[in-house]
Amino acid sequence: MNKKRRNRRMCGILTAVLLTTFAGEAGAAARQPEPDAPVSDQQHAIPGSNALGAYASGPRDAKEVEKFFDAFFAQAAVKKKAGAAAVSVVQDSKVLLSKSYGSTNPASKRVEEGKDIFRIGSVSKVFTAAAIMQLVDQGKLSLQDNIEKYLDGYKVTNPFDTPVTIENLLTHTTGFEVREPSDASYLMDPSQKPVTLKQSIFEVFPPVIRKPGTAYMYDNFASRLQGYIVQQVSGESFGSYMQKHLFGPLGMKSSSFGMSKELTRRLAPSYDPAGSAIPVYGFSPSEWPEGSMISTASDMALFMKAFLNGGRAADGKVILSPASVKAMSAYKIAIHPDFPDTTYGFEAPVLPSKTNGEHVISKGGDIQGYSSLLWLLPDRKTGVFVTYNTNQDLRNDLFTAFMDHYYAGGKPAYDTKGYKAQSADQLAKFAGLYSDLRIKLLTRVEVAGDGILKVSDAFGSHQLQQIDDLLFMDKEGNPLAFKTDATGSISYMKYTNLYSYAAKIPEHLPVFPDVGVDHPYASYILSLKSLGYLTEDLSQPFQPLQTVTRGAFIHAFNAIWSIPASSNPSVFKDTEHTQYRKDIQAAIESGLLEGTGNGLFEPDRPILREEAAVICYRLLTATGIRQPDATAALAPGTSKWAVDAVRSAVAWKLHGPEVTESAGKSDYGSQRALNKQELAALLFTMLLPQ
Numbered sequence: 001m002n003k004k005r006r007n008r009r010m011c012g013i014l015t016a017v018l019l020t021t022f023a024g025e026a027g028a029a030a031r032q033p034e035p036d037a038p039v040s041d042q043q044h045a046i047p048g049s050n051a052l053g054a055y056a057s058g059p060r061d062a063k064e065v066e067k068f069f070d071a072f073f074a075q076a077a078v079k080k081k082a083g084a085a086a087v088s089v090v091q092d093s094k095v096l097l098s099k100s101y102g103s104t105n106p107a108s109k110r111v112e113e114g115k116d117i118f119r120i121g122s123v124s125k126v127f128t129a130a131a132i133m134q135l136v137d138q139g140k141l142s143l144q145d146n147i148e149k150y151l152d153g154y155k156v157t158n159p160f161d162t163p164v165t166i167e168n169l170l171t172h173t174t175g176f177e178v179r180e181p182s183d184a185s186y187l188m189d190p191s192q193k194p195v196t197l198k199q200s201i202f203e204v205f206p207p208v209i210r211k212p213g214t215a216y217m218y219d220n221f222a223s224r225l226q227g228y229i230v231q232q233v234s235g236e237s238f239g240s241y242m243q244k245h246l247f248g249p250l251g252m253k254s255s256s257f258g259m260s261k262e263l264t265r266r267l268a269p270s271y272d273p274a275g276s277a278i279p280v281y282g283f284s285p286s287e288w289p290e291g292s293m294i295s296t297a298s299d300m301a302l303f304m305k306a307f308l309n310g311g312r313a314a315d316g317k318v319i320l321s322p323a324s325v326k327a328m329s330a331y332k333i334a335i336h337p338d339f340p341d342t343t344y345g346f347e348a349p350v351l352p353s354k355t356n357g358e359h360v361i362s363k364g365g366d367i368q369g370y371s372s373l374l375w376l377l378p379d380r381k382t383g384v385f386v387t388y389n390t391n392q393d394l395r396n397d398l399f400t401a402f403m404d405h406y407y408a409g410g411k412p413a414y415d416t417k418g419y420k421a422q423s424a425d426q427l428a429k430f431a432g433l434y435s436d437l438r439i440k441l442l443t444r445v446e447v448a449g450d451g452i453l454k455v456s457d458a459f460g461s462h463q464l465q466q467i468d469d470l471l472f473m474d475k476e477g478n479p480l481a482f483k484t485d486a487t488g489s490i491s492y493m494k495y496t497n498l499y500s501y502a503a504k505i506p507e508h509l510p511v512f513p514d515v516g517v518d519h520p521y522a523s524y525i526l527s528l529k530s531l532g533y534l535t536e537d538l539s540q541p542f543q544p545l546q547t548v549t550r551g552a553f554i555h556a557f558n559a560i561w562s563i564p565a566s567s568n569p570s571v572f573k574d575t576e577h578t579q580y581r582k583d584i585q586a587a588i589e590s591g592l593l594e595g596t597g598n599g600l601f602e603p604d605r606p607i608l609r610e611e612a613a614v615i616c617y618r619l620l621t622a623t624g625i626r627q628p629d630a631t632a633a634l635a636p637g638t639s640k641w642a643v644d645a646v647r648s649a650v651a652w653k654l655h656g657p658e659v660t661e662s663a664g665k666s667d668y669g670s671q672r673a674l675n676k677q678e679l680a681a682l683l684f685t686m687l688l689p690q
Contacts, residue, residue, distance in 0.1 A: 058091065058380050058406050065089055065096045072401055073101040081397075082388035084268050086118060086297035090304040090383045098298045104268045104389070116296050117254055117266040118387040120372040121365025124257065124293035125223045126328075127246060127303075129170055129345030131230045133324035134245060136166075140233050143167040147225065150232045157207035164212045166229070169222045170344040171333045175210035178438055178562040179221035181291075183589040186368065187282040194284035197238060201228050204564060209532060210437075215483075215492055216333055216341040217437040218499035220290045227289020239287045249317050250306055252299040257287040263294060270369030270389040278369040291367055297385060300374065304383035308376065329361055329378040335494045335501065336471050336481035338414060348498055349375065353477035354400045356410030362399075366391055375399060414473050421451020421466040430482060434493050434502035435531050435687070440560055441625070442687040443495065443502055455480065456689040457496055458625055505530055512542040519544070520657050521677040524684040533559055533683070544677035551580035551603030553612055553679065554593070558583045560683050561619065563590055572601040592618055606673035610642035613668070616654060616686055617645035626652055626690070635662070638670040646670055649682075652690070656681030 059065045069087055072078060084102040088095065104115040135141050141150075146163040148156055156164060160175070168174045187194060195203075206221060227238045234241050239257045247255045256263055259282060270278045283292050306313045307328075311320030320328075324344075331340035331348075340348050346361035350373060362375035365387075372387040373395035386398055427447045434443045441458050448454040451466040455474075464472035464480055472480040480495040492501040509526040511517060519525070521544060528534050533556070536542055548556075558565075565582035566589055575584050580603055587593045592615055596602050620626040629651035630644050638646045650659065650666045658678055660667050674682070 058377070058382050059089055059096055060091065062094075062096045066099065068402075068405055069097060069099065069101075072398060078394060078397065081392040081394040082390045083271060084115070085386060085388035085394070086116065086268075087384070087386045087398075088297040088301035088304070090301050090308065092381045093305055093309055095298075095301045095305070098301050100297070102388075115266060115268045116298075117263055117294050118268050118296070118372065118389065119367050119370040120293050120295050120300075120387055121367035121370060122220075122223075122291050123295075123363050123365035123372045123374050123385075124289065124291050126345045126363050126374065127242060127293060128223055128226050128230070128289040129328065130246060130320060130324075131241060132166065132170065132226050133320055133328060133344060135230065135233050137321045137324055141166060141229070143170070147229070150229045152232075154202065154205070156205070158212075160208060160211045162212045164208060166226075167332075167344075168212050169219075169226050169229075171342045172216055172219045172222055173213050173333060174219060174222050175208040175212045175214070176217075176219060176221060177206040177209045178217070179204050179206045179219075180562055180564060181220060181288070182564040182566055182586060183591075184566050184568050184586075185284050185288075187284050188279055190282065192282075192284070194282065194286040197224075197228055197231065197285045197287065197289075200285045201225060203567060215437060215501045215503070216335070216494075217501065218347075223290035224288065227287075230289070238289055246319065247299075249319055250299075250302045250313050252295065252302055255293065255295040255299045257289070257293050259286075259294065267294065268389050272369075281368070291365065295387075297387065300385040300387075301383075304374075304376065304385065308378065308381045308383055329376070331361075335483050335492065336468070336479075338468070338471060339479045339481040339494065341494075346376075350396055350399055350498070352479055352498070353413045353473075354403050355413050356403050356407040357413065358403070358407050358410055360403075364395065371395060373399065412477075414467055414471075414477065414479060416465065416467050416473065419467050422469075423450050427451070427453065427466070429490050430493075432490075432507065433505045433527070435505060436497055436500055436502045438500040438562070439497065440531075440562070440687055442689060443493070444689055445493070453480075455495060458689060459496060460690075503531075510538050512536070512538055512540070514541040515544060515677075521681055524656060524680040525677060528680050528684055534680075542676065544675065544680075546676050547606040547673045548676060548679050549604050550601065550607045550611070551575075551578050551584060553607045553615075553674065554587050554603075555580045555583045556679060556683060557592075557615060558586060560686070563587065571599075573599045575601050575603050578603045587615075590619075591622070608670065609668060609672055609674050609678070610638055610646055610670035612674050612679075612682060613649040613654070613670075614642050614645040616682065617648055620652075620686065621648075633665045634670075635665045635667040638668065642670060652685075654682055654685045656685075 073085065082102060084104040086100045087097060089097040100116060136143060143166050145166050147166060147169065158164065164174045201224065230241055231238045242257055264280060267280060272278055306319050307325060310322045311318055311325045313319055328344045328346060331343055333342050334340040339352060343361055346363050349355050349360040349362050350364055358377050359379050360375055360377055362373060365372040370389055371391050374385045376383040384402060386395055388394055424447050430445050430453060431447050432445060434445065443455060443457040446454045448463060453464045453472055455462045455464060462474045464474045466472050470482045480493065482490050483492040485491040490504055492503055494501050505527055509530050511526060515522055515525050525542060563586050566586040567582065568585055570576045570581055570585055571588050575581050584601060584603060621628055628644060628648050630647045632647040632650035634647060646668050649655065650668055656678060658669060
């Protein structure tokens with residue numbers, strides 16, 4: 001497979017998830033001007049900037065608002081982040097701005113006529129949630145309904161005595177195992193036939209692995225299931241329902257969850273980092289309730305006006321009841337009162353520390369080639385929408401600049417005064433490893449002194465000051481919060497990933513008969529078991545020295561990274577009848593695999609350690625989780641095609657005690673077959689912070 005194409009495809013799914021997941025951390029970095037940026041390009045130097053709070057009551061004058069946005073998008077640093085963008089601003093039922101910026105044609109450096117439609121990604125979820133709330137308004141469903149009521153007899157795999165409810169779907173607290181759209185869900189070939197919405201739901205329906213209502217995890221499947229329930233309750237197809245009951249009444253004539261020829265013609269093109277146009281693509285199913293919506297800035301202004309007007313459209317038609325608007329505007333789930341999670345349809349601000357004390361609800365969206373952000377200040381009756389044709393953190397820059405310009409006089413988001421920090425001994429309960437519920441990357445928390453924690457994650461190490469019993473703040477003002485369980489023990493935390501909790505790995509883990517706490521690989525094997533990645537029965541021997549086949553490795557690897565199984569026909573001639581066929585095909589579609597030649601994969605052959613290292617290297621470098629590091633000196637024995645991967649694996653310490661060093665050279669054992677204890681070490685260390 002072409003390497004450039006492979007990396008692009010891999011980034012299309014996994015990197016999009018990471019971009020959404022760690023938007024807050026990306027925003028923290030984005031707030032720092034480039035060292036060589038001229039003063040005129042830095043945010044504080046935007047003409048008309050609000051250093052003294054002259055507009056602290058919010059945007060009011062259309063000309064002033066346009067001047068502010070014109071200056072923002074004129075910055076060189078901003079132009080680097082998006083070729084074309086569109087913005088709308090609403091205040092108290094008035095549209096103060098609806099305007100396009102930049103260029104949809106790199107050659108002519110201008111906006112092409114009629115190219116005003118953008119893919120808005122997960123901002124779609126707001127509209128899907130609104131459809132659910134319409135049906136609640138009509139008494140056709142209840143937020144407390146067990147979802148099984150709408151699944152045609154399907155029984156959810158749920159070991160808990162608490163059912164998954166409609167409300168759990170809306171607040172992303174279902175407890176479902178992760179399910180993300182696969183690469184095969186993007187249709188690059190117009191002749192490909194999409195599956196139905198129903199097929200896409202029941203082919204991958206996840207089990208419940210946490211008690212519903214106890215933990216927040218951003219959940220694309222939950223939003224897709226909302227769309228299916230809309231279809232079930234209304235008796236209309238999802239797309240038809242949205243057109244008839246939301247887009248039509250609001251006058252959103254350029255918005256849709258599907259792609260007609262006319263709307264496709266008006267779609268703003270997007271480009272990859274090399275400047276090549278990303279082909280127009282479709283979806284399977286053809287309409288994603290969680291993310292396939294297309295729209296314009298002017299259409300989104302119509303929605304914002306209605307929502308901020310208590311759910312009433314311009315012609316007086318009620319789209320949502322005032323009670324539903326209120327429910328969608330108020331946070332229902334929060335790990336801490338000062339660090340909220342979700343409303344019904346919206347989520348916490350993309351940069352919680354930059355709200356200047358204002359009540360903000362927001363929804364970001366990322367899909368291949370496009371990013372968006374919708375944020376509302378319900379108390380101010382103010383709303384902003386921005387969309388653009390790249391996957392960059394431009395929206396974070398705009399949110400910060402807008403809030404500082406119009407609400408500079410507000411109080412700090414987090415009060416650091418008046419709290420007596422706990423002693424180091426009292427803070428010991430927070431220390432340990434935490435596993436992100438969605439992305440699985442691990443965060444290490446250590447006590448660094450009285451009232452001080454050191455937190456290490458994929459983005460480095462951070463020092464945080466305690467400002468409340470379960471709340472801490474880093475030097476950039478970003479919050480970290482913990483949650484306790486019924487016994488008072490620490491169960492979850494939330495920090496750089498604003499869209500998912502991380503579960504604390506228990507200190508005392510159950511053991512296998514042949515893997516006790518003193519086993520050299522115990523920390524890897526038992527931790528993975530506690531996280532649910534090992535299916536072996538604890539009452540039976542684990543057999544740590546058993547070799548791992550190529551098929552079994554891919555199955556375990558995909559589970560760690562939530563790469564969904566593929567139902568597409570097998571590319572390899574020898575994988576059709578293996579139990580790992582769908583996993584292998586999914587890894588191919590994600591750009592992780594190449595065959596052994598002659599159209600074969602050899603799924604039952606033991607995987608060599610260097611082969612496993614290459615697969616890990618491809619994912620970690622393509623997604624940007626790790627940077628290649630070829631500094632390690634290797635003992636002889638590694639194949640030429642695997643040298644960079646093995647050197648990096650050694651430098652990243654992706655191994656257990658089996659890797660030894662002599663005379664300054666590391667012996668990775670590249671030509672040996674990987675065994676189960678080494679597999680556990682490799683998978684677990686991939687997730688650790690550097």
